[in-house]
Amino acid sequence: MAKKSQCEKCTGLCCRYFALPIETPEEKGDYDDIRWYLCHKDITVFVEDGDWYINIKNKCKHLSEKDYHCKIYDKRPRICRQYRHSDCDLVEGEYDYELHFTSDKQMEEYIKIKFDNNVTEKQKARKKKPQRSQRPQKKTRK
Ligand code: SF4
Ligand code: SF4
Numbered sequence: 001m002a003k004k005s006q007c008e009k010c011t012g013l014c015c016r017y018f019a020l021p022i023e024t025p026e027e028k029g030d031y032d033d034i035r036w037y038l039c040h041k042d043i044t045v046f047v048e049d050g051d052w053y054i055n056i057k058n059k060c061k062h063l064s065e066k067d068y069h070c071k072i073y074d075k076r077p078r079i080c081r082q083y084r085h086s087d088c089d090l091v092e093g094e095y096d097y098e099l100h101f102t103s104d105k106q107m108e109e110y111i112k113i114k115f116d117n118n119v120t121e122k123q124k125a126r127k128k129k130p131q132r133s134q135r136p137q138k139k140t141r142k
Pocket of ligand 1: 007008085088
C-alpha cells in the first residue's frame with residue numbers, strides 16, 4: 001500500500017489518465033472497432049482479468065503542475081475520493097496485463113494472427129513443446 005509520503009514525491013500519475021471498460025470483442029469486426037480506437041492519439045487498450053478496457057491518457061485539468069496537488073481537493077469527484085492507494089500506479093510499478101495494445105498496427109497484426117491464421121492449431125503445436133511464457137507485454141499504465 002502506498003504511503004502518503006509517496007504521493008508527495010509523485011507527479012500525480014493517477015490524475016493523468018482514466019480507463020473505461022469496453023465490451024469484450026468476439027467477432028473480427030469487434031476487434032476492428034478497437035483498432036479504430038487505437039488509431040487515435042494517446043489511446044491504449046488492455047485486458048485485465050479477462051475484461052477489456054480503453055485507457056485514455058489525458059491529464060485532469062484540476063491537477064496542478066506546480067505542486068501536483070488537486071486544485072479542487074475539497075470537492076473532487078467521487079472516483080477520486082474512492083481511489084485507494086493500493087491501486088496506485090507508482091507502488092504497483094507494473095501491470096500484469098494479459099494483453100496490451102498501444103497502436104492500431106499491433107491490433108492489425110493481432111487480427112491477422114487470430115482470424116487469418118489458424119491460431120488454435122498453432123497453439124496446440126506449441127503446447128507439445130514446453131517453452132518460456134509468451135505473455136504479450138508487461139507495461140505500466142502511465
Ligand atoms: S500515483 Fe500513487 S503515489 Fe502518485 S499521487 Fe497517485 S496515489 Fe499517490
Ligand atoms: S479532480 Fe483532483 S484528484 Fe481528481 S483526477 Fe483531478 S486532480 Fe486528480
